[in-house]
Amino acid sequence: MLLASPRSFCAGVERAIEVVERLLAQRGSPVYVRKQIVHNAHVVRGLEQRGAVFVNELDQVPEGSLVVFSAHGVSPAVRREAAERGLEVVDATCPLVTKVHSEARRFAARGETVVLIGHVGHEEVEGTFGEAPESTVVVETAMDVAELEVADPARVSYLTQTTLAVQETRDVIEALRARFPALKDPPSEDICYATTNRQLSLEAVAGQADFVLVVGSDNSSNSVRLVEVCRRLGTPAHLIEDAGAIRPEWLREAETIGLTAGASAPEGLVEEVVEHLRTFGPLAVTEHATTVEDVYFAPPAAVRNRR
Numbered sequence: 001m002l003l004a005s006p007r008s009f010c011a012g013v014e015r016a017i018e019v020v021e022r023l024l025a026q027r028g029s030p031v032y033v034r035k036q037i038v039h040n041a042h043v044v045r046g047l048e049q050r051g052a053v054f055v056n057e058l059d060q061v062p063e064g065s066l067v068v069f070s071a072h073g074v075s076p077a078v079r080r081e082a083a084e085r086g087l088e089v090v091d092a093t094c095p096l097v098t099k100v101h102s103e104a105r106r107f108a109a110r111g112e113t114v115v116l117i118g119h120v121g122h123e124e125v126e127g128t129f130g131e132a133p134e135s136t137v138v139v140e141t142a143m144d145v146a147e148l149e150v151a152d153p154a155r156v157s158y159l160t161q162t163t164l165a166v167q168e169t170r171d172v173i174e175a176l177r178a179r180f181p182a183l184k185d186p187p188s189e190d191i192c193y194a195t196t197n198r199q200l201s202l203e204a205v206a207g208q209a210d211f212v213l214v215v216g217s218d219n220s221s222n223s224v225r226l227v228e229v230c231r232r233l234g235t236p237a238h239l240i241e242d243a244g245a246i247r248p249e250w251l252r253e254a255e256t257i258g259l260t261a262g263a264s265a266p267e268g269l270v271e272e273v274v275e276h277l278r279t280f281g282p283l284a285v286t287e288h289a290t291t292v293e294d295v296y297f298a299p300p301a302a303v304r305n306r307r
Helices: 011-027 041-049 076-084 095-109 123-129 166-179 193-206 221-232 267-278
Strands: 002-005 031-034 052-055 066-069 088-091 113-117 136-139 156-160 211-215 237-240 257-261 286-289
Touching: 002 193, 011 031, 011 041, 011 066, 011 095, 041 052, 095 113, 095 123, 095 156, 113 123, 113 166, 123 136, 156 166, 166 193, 166 221, 193 211, 193 221, 193 257, 193 286, 211 221, 211 267, 221 237, 221 257, 257 267
Parallel strands: 002 257, 002 286, 031 052, 031 066, 066 088, 113 136, 113 156, 211 237, 211 257
Antiparallel strands: none
16 A cells, blocks of 8 residues: 555644634534534534534524634625624634635735636635625636636736646646736645645555545545546546445455545544555555645634633
8 A cells, every 4th residue: 555645634624623622622512613614524523523513504503602614714795694693703714715815805906807716616716706706707627718708808817726636727727828918826826735735645656556545525625636636647546435435346456555635534534444454455555755744823813722
């Protein structure tokens, strides 16, 4: 087995989970959370068992209650609704998503059309779009660019969802630049360090593996992108929630298996996969590290120093 590294939790995910854990320790249950705090079923179930209550919309939260915004961020409209309902908000939005929101507001204030590269319907895209809906258009692929209509082709900028496939995003940006030569870039790349690192570490092992297992939930954008990266390289890949999803027929002809996990999947699930595979026979495990991550995001002031 070839273990790709870095894998599993990123700093933004760790911070968001820590927010809910601290609030449960400080306030007790219930702690309401709008949407999934991060896109992983095991994480959500674990927090539910400790007293977190996950809701789809704020009208499910009793007026005046405490609510946490998830790592994916929310639009200004959601923030206004929370204020109108008198909710106490603790914001667990990843700081790298907050950065993209700030760029959306700044670009729109300059009178530009903001092209947001991302997946329609994803919570992060909905939140970023909501910062400047009159000035923002969303595209998913290079083919979408040909159909874009903007007010002024000389005043166009772009932003991206933080969890996209790096190469596919470059293709979309190249298409935008070909159509709008004056296209303005964000000050720094919006695809987050963790997404990029996990894709690069996987590329380093995918070519040596008969197939790859990616641990993560099917609504996790960065996990799904890892599967796509493998398949683009010609290596079969399977997205699995946990060890129980592994099919014995995948293993029959395989000599070398690659293994990684999306940024919202706990490392414990990776360890369980390794132990499960050992039940099929001897297993030599080699870790392939392409970089070392030391990023840390401090929790918001509302939950600091209150343990």
